[in-house]
Amino acid sequence: KAGVTQTPRYLIKTRGQQVTLSCSPISGHRSVSWYQQTPGQGLQFLFEYFSETQRNKGNFPGRFSGRQFSNSRSEMNVSTLELGDSALYLCASGVTGADGELFFGEGSRLTVL
Amino acid sequence: LAKTTQPISMDSYEGQEVNITCSHNNIATNDYITWYQQFPSQGPRFIIQGYKTKVTNEVASLFIPADRKSSTLSLPRVSLSDTAVYYCLVGDLRRNTPLVFGKGTRLSVIA
Numbered sequence: 113k114a115g116v117t118q119t120p121r122y123l124i125k126t127r128g129q130q131v132t133l134s135c136s137p138i139s140g141h142r143s144v145s146w147y148q149q150t151p152g153q154g155l156q157f158l159f160e161y162f163s164e165t166q167r168n169k170g171n172f173p174g175r176f177s178g179r180q181f182s183n184s185r186s187e188m189n190v191s192t193l194e195l196g197d198s199a200l201y202l203c204a205s206g207v208t209g210a211d212g213e214l215f216f217g218e219g220s221r222l223t224v225l
Numbered sequence: 226l227a228k229t230t231q232p233i234s235m236d237s238y239e240g241q242e243v244n245i246t247c248s249h250n251n252i253a254t255n256d257y258i259t260w261y262q263q264f265p266s267q268g269p270r271f272i273i274q275g276y277k278t279k280v281t282n283e284v285a286s287l288f289i290p291a292d293r294k295s296s297t298l299s300l301p302r303v304s305l306s307d308t309a310v311y312y313c314l315v316g317d318l319r320r321n322t323p324l325v326f327g328k329g330t331r332l333s334v335i336a
Contacts, residue, residue: 116268145323155269155312155326168323202268213259214324216268 114138116217118203124223130191133220137184137205143167144186145214146178149200158201161186162208190222198224229313234331243300245330247313250294255317258289258296263310263329272311273298300332308334 117136125131137144145168146158157170161180178188184205190197200221204214230248237243249258257276261269273280275287275296286299300307310329316322 147326154328157323157325160321160323162321167321170323200266204268208321213271213274214269216270218267221266 116203116205116215118201118217118220120220121218122221122223124225125193126225127193127195129193130189131193131222132187132189133201133203133222135186135188135203135205135217137186137203138215141205141207141215142184143206143208144180144184145204145206146186146188147202147204148172149202149219150198155202158188193224195224198222229315229327231311231313231327231330233328234333236333236335237303238335239304240302243303243307243332243334245298245300245311245313245332246295247298248295249313249315252293252315253317255320256293256315257318258287258293259314259316259324260285260287260298261312261314261326263312264308269312269326303332303334305334305336308332 119134143162145160147155149155159178160168164180175191180186200219202216202219204216206214259274260272262272263269273285273287275289277289280287288297310331312326312329314324
C-alpha cells in the first residue's frame with residue numbers, strides 16, 4: 113500500500129512569491145491534515161480537510177490556505193512568502209482524522225530567501 | 226486539549242530499556258494517549274495508543290496508571306536506530322480535533 117506522497121520534496125522561493133504544495137493521501141483515507149515544522153516552534157497544525165471540507169483550522173494567517181479534491185488529494189498554498197515561512201511542511205492522512213493514527217508523508221522543505 | 230509535559234532529552238546505551246514519562250494532569254475522561262516517533266527530516270510515525278492500564282505492540286509498551294495523569298512509553302532494548310524525537314499526545318478521538326504536538330523528547334541512543 114503506497115504511503116502519503118508529498119511533492120515537491122524541496123523548493124526554494126523568494127520573499128513575496130507564492131507556493132503550492134501537494135499531498136496524495138493513502139488510498140481510502142478521507143482526512144488530510146497539514147502541519148508546519150520549524151526548529152523554534154516545533155510541529156504546528158495548519159488545517160485539516162475531510163471530504164473536501166475544511167474541518168479544523170490552526171492559528172495561521174490567511175496567507176496559508178488549502179483545499180481538498182474529490183479524490184482526497186490536497187494542496188496547500190502560501191501566498192506572499194515571508195522568511196519565517198521557511199519550514200518543513202508535513203501532510204498526514206487518516207481514515208477519519210480522529211482515530212489518533214495519522215500517516216505522515218516525508219514533507220516538503222521550503223526555503224524562503 | 227490536555228497539555229502534556231515530557232523531558233526535553235534523554236540518553237541511553239544500546240540494549241537498555243528506555244522509559245519516557247509524559248505528564249497530562251488535566252486529561253479528560255474521553256481522552257486517549259498517543260505516542261509518535263519522528264526521525265530527522267521525516268514525518269512522525271504512530272507508535273502506540275492507549276486509554277488505561279497497559280498496551281503492548283511489537284514496538285513498545287504503554288503504561289497508564291489508574292488516575293491517567295501520566296503515561297510511560299517503554300522501549301525494550303533500544304538500538305542506535307531508535308534515536309529520534311518521541312511525542313506524547315492526548316486527545317478525544319471522537320471530537321475530530323487535530324493532534325497537538327508538544328516539543329517531544331529527544332532520545333539519543335549511544336553505542
